[in-house]
Amino acid sequence: MNLLGIIETLRRNLRTVVLGCYVALALVVVLDCVRLFADHEPEGAAAEHATDFWTEFYHVSESWPAFWAAFGLLGCLLLVLVSKTYGHLDVSQREDYYHE
Amino acid sequence: MSSFWIHPSLILLGGAVLLPLLPKALKKAFLLAVPLATFGDVLSMLGAPSTNHGVVQFLQWTLTFGRVDSLALVFAVIMSGMACIGTLYGLHVEEDAQHSAAWVYVSGSIGAIFAGDLLTLFLFWEVMAFSSVFLVWFRREPESIRAGFRYLLVHVAGGLSLLAGIILWIHDRGTTAIAFESFGEAAYSTPGLLILVGIIVNAAVPPFHAWLPDAYPNGTFNGSVFLSAFTTKTAVYALCRGFAGMELLVWLGVIMSLYGVVYAIIENDIRRLFAYHIISQVGYMVAGAGIGTALAINGACAHAFAHILYKGLLFMGGGAMLHMTGETRMSRLGGLYKKMPWTFLLTLIGGLSISAFPLFSGFVSKSMITQAAFTQGWVPAGFLLTLASIGTFYCNGLKVPYFVWFGTDKCTPEVREKAEDPPWNMLAAMGAAAFLCVFLGCFTGPLYDLLPNQSAAHEFHPYNAGHISESVQILFFTACAFFVLVKLKKIEPHAGVNLDNDWFYRKGGQAVLWLARKPIQTIDTAVGEVYRVLGVNPLMWTTRVVDLFDRKGIDGVVDGIATSVRSLGGRVRFAQRGSVQENLTAAFAVAAILVVVFIFVF
Secondary structure (H helix, E strand, O other): OOHHHHHHHHHHOHHHHHHHHHHHHHHHHHHHHHHHHHOOOOOHHHHHHOOOHHHHHHHHHOOOOOHHHHHHHHHHHHHHHHHHHHHHHHHEEOOOHHHO | OOOOOOOHHHHHHHHHHHHHHOOHHHHHHHHHHHHHHHHHHHHHHHHOOOEEEEEEEEOOEEEEEEEEOHHHHHHHHHHHHHHHHHHHHOOOOOOHHHHHHHHHHHHHHHHHHHOOEHHHHHHHHHHHHHHHHHHHHOOOOHHHHHHHHHHHHHHHHHHHHHHHHHHHHHHHHOHHHOEOOOOHHHHHOHHHHHHHHHHHHHOOOOOOOOHHHHHHHHOOOOHHHHHHHHHHHHHHHHHHHHOOOOHHHHHHHHHHHHHHHHHHHOOOEHHHHHHHHHHHHHHHHHHHHHHOOHHHHHHHHHHHHHHHHHHHHHHHHHHHHHHHHOOOEHHHOOOHHHOOHHHHHHHHHHHHHHOOOOOOHHHHHHHHHHHHHHHOOOHHHHHHHHHHHHHHHHHHHHHHHHHHHOOOOOOOHHHHHHOOOOOHHHHHHHHHHHHHHHHHHHOOHHHHOOOOOHHHHHHOOOOOHHHHHHHHHHHHHHHHHHHHHHHOOOOOOOOOEEOOOHHHHHHHHHHHHHHHHOHHHHHHHHHHHHHHHHHHHHHHHHHHHHHHHHHHHHHHHHHHHHHHHHHHHHHHHHHOOOOHHHHHHHHHHHHHHHHHHHHHHO
16 A cells, blocks of 8 residues: 555645535534434433432533534634743743753 | 463563673564563463462562562553663663663563562662663763753652652551552641652652753664653553552642643653653653542543553654754754655654644554543543643644754754664664554554553544544644645744753852862862961960970980980999909899898897
8 A cells, every 4th residue: 555645645635634624524524413303302311300400510511512522622722822922921831940 | 361471571581681691693683572571471461450460578578579460561561661672772782781671671660560569660660760860871971961960860869759658658557568469548638748759759740850851862873762661651550550649649640641742842852852841741640640540540541551652652752853963953954854764754743642633653552541530520631731732732643843853954964974774673663663652553552452441441432523523623623724834934932941940059060179179279279378377386386386395395304214224334333343253243142131031120
């Protein structure tokens, strides 16, 4: 198998690959909506057992379409933002920090 | 099943001793045979779990070297299996001591896993610490030597805590209570907490974690593959065995999982990045042990199993980069897919597995822990663990592959020249690990059959529409966010180190050195001066006085006595005339007079 050939082909058709990715993103959201609407008895039974706020929130969030997509997108941006900010609090130093 | 039982650690230890004695022609075969025999030995135990072997009476202790049950076996199987893959990966390394150290290290881990009592556990715990440090030292860089000492320092401290806990435990409960079982309520007692600290030092739980990202990236290219697999997972086993259901562990696990991710996101060195993700992933297992339900413990074990393979694979990828190019910093790499395409593909498989992509091993193991959190009363922990999994994919599945093999080519000409796929044995080991990552992801049976709580394992089905949809949404949209950030040029890797809490003892050590150099030396000089002024000078003066006294006083007296004796001698000299006969006669005469006087008087 010519692995390098496959990678090169994908890179030459980068526009198509990127387009494919957009389609995949859209498809994931659409399929999640379809799944939720097809699912007839979603949170009803489970939510009744909910005793505290978080459990209830979890069961309700399961019925929101594309909840996890938003969680992934925002979560990633949040993590990077928090990490970078943390790094700037003098946590990131020059490479020779310990050997000066 | 026969009663004949060989401790798998014994095979590895024997192999480690014999290896340097063998002729060169046999070495390669022996290197493969020993871990395979160990693996076979462990597999042979699957037929008859829940038996005790190797029970030894030592003084007043009953030591159990082979407590074989399903919890121990799931760890032993993967550890002995990883020993095969790791040895294959370093097969071309000529130095026997490196292989021997790795085998002794694995034997320590497997010995701790099978230990049925606390003393045996401690024994193998220390074997692990003292053999693994050589995998760091054998890199022979000055920084590795230093990191090795720091690693040893932390592990000796952790081991002491464990030992202190064990001693107090036995002191409280008598010598018959040394069996290593669940501590239950006693987990929060002083001995329980000391033992817990000993264990979570090895699990790299903050604030006892900094040894891991300090030492592992400084190990040899193949030594770090071993390091990534054994120490932390042995600790996870010990937590599952002794501290299952301890609520404190859930939050420690959640903190770990996020802490590791935050540091990994700002890390530049890929091996250090992978090391931070060990902390993050072990966080899931620690949380699983803390939740403590049948599903959560299964999850901790399954995730440890999957983790050893995919983390080994990632470290093999990083090791290949180090071995071939000598460079592991993303700020000095990039665009290497043309030179190292197979390394790219295999490392990517590791990255997708750790990210819990459907059809890869992490998907079928990590989800047990998150589901246990969501459905068994730990919903906020479940959300936070899911948040950490975003960072996992961001780093391992996206950032490393992108900035090492694609992105801007920032290689030095030297690195670019040297970059190519590694030797066959390294690729074969990576291929084996990658195959198992995909295999476990696609076929859950073999892994789930090994788990300790069988009924919970059979009730759990990771491949349902809801779970797949949830995972794919998270992963795809994380990727979307990543490429947006790449486009905005927000996340270019930068050269630098990130300070972690090893700062305290590294800078603390430097402070001690500075103290030794500056104030203590100044004080030493000052004390020397004071000593000279107040001590030596009066001493010299006293000496002179004594000398004078000696010469004028003592000598005068002595000379005086001598003079007197001489003048007395001169006078006595006139009383005798020197003839022997006269003298003898006089002497006898005096004697005769004395005898006569004596007779007559008495």
